[in-house]
Amino acid sequence: MDADVWNEQVAQGYDESSAHMYAPDVLGPAVSFLERRAGRGPALEFAVGTGRVALPLSERGVRVAGIEKSEPMARELGRKPGGDDVALTIGDMTTSRVPGTFSLVYLVYNAITCLLSQQEQVACFRNAARHLQPGGRFVIEVFVPELQRLPPGETARPFHIGDRHVGFDTYDLVNQQLVSHHYTIVDGQGSTFLSPHRYVWPSELDLMAMLAGLDLSERWADWNEAPFTASSRSHVSVWQKPSHGSASP
Incomplete structure (x- = not known):
């Protein structure tokens, strides 16, 4: 399914079709938010795609690695200025391992919903926890189901x-x-x-984090840190790995 959805044609037109996500008032706050949570440590982006977030984050001095399942999307990233600065692993964000540990793992633009089963989404949280340093953070940006x-x-x-x-x-x-x-x-x-998706509620994500040994530390309505309320249409959530121990495998 992934090969059919994120194919060469989609990859080549992805940036143009997502132009509204590159607007400075959309992308700028996201990069700033992630830069602050990364601190001085390296960051790992799951589903890095064509590098919309990874490249400007890298330009700010954060050492960024990425996991991407779609080889056509990864090739588009590699063709861009600064693409070689992102250490890229081709693989599945539920199972692929990247050398080292990270102060920040992040997953943006609803990408958690590209995992089409609850089991895969739980595995994604566990893989994020495996990559985090003690005290490190896992950040997800995702919509609230519009039911x-x-x-x-x-x-x-x-x-x-x-x-x-x-x-x-x-x-x-x-x-x-x-x-x-x-x-x-x-x-x-x-x-x-x-593109098919599995929508997921904030409370369900919190349970997935708990299963992975992560604790909820922040939840905002957007990258500008507006308060999350019952009428919010999206959320940016941050879960943290305890400083005194490691997450469950």
Whole structure:
């Protein structure tokens, strides 16, 4: 499934289709937030993709490594200025190991939901914990499921409407699955992209962290550290590895 979704065509057009995520008011706060949590230690990005976050974080002096399952996405990262500065491992973020330990492991832009089962998501937390130094932090940025905004009997909800991109999600409420539909116009040509996801609640993520030996230390509505409330549509959560021990394998 991953090979079919994150293929060469998608990788080559990914930055253009995600241009709104490169806007300074979107990307800047994310990089600053992660830089502060990394401190003086190295950082590891799960699902590093084409380097939207890893490259500017590296430019700020943070030593960044990345795990990426899609070889086409990884090639796009390698072609960019500074791409060679990101130590890249091709593999699955649930099982792949990177040499050394890190003060920060992070997973952004809803990438945790690309793992389509609860078991895989739990394995991701455990793999993050294995890579963390004592006192290190695991950061996830992910949407809050939009179920409260679904009228009775409807299963679709838009998440972005722009001049060159429209996106909406369709929900399978029984199986906690959704499919993101992207419709993009580049140079007058239209393209479509569908990606499957498993949506997950903040409380469920907290339980996954607990199973991995991590403790919740922060939860914000966004990278600007706005308070997280019942009406928040996303969250940035931080779990920390205890300084006095190691996480469970």
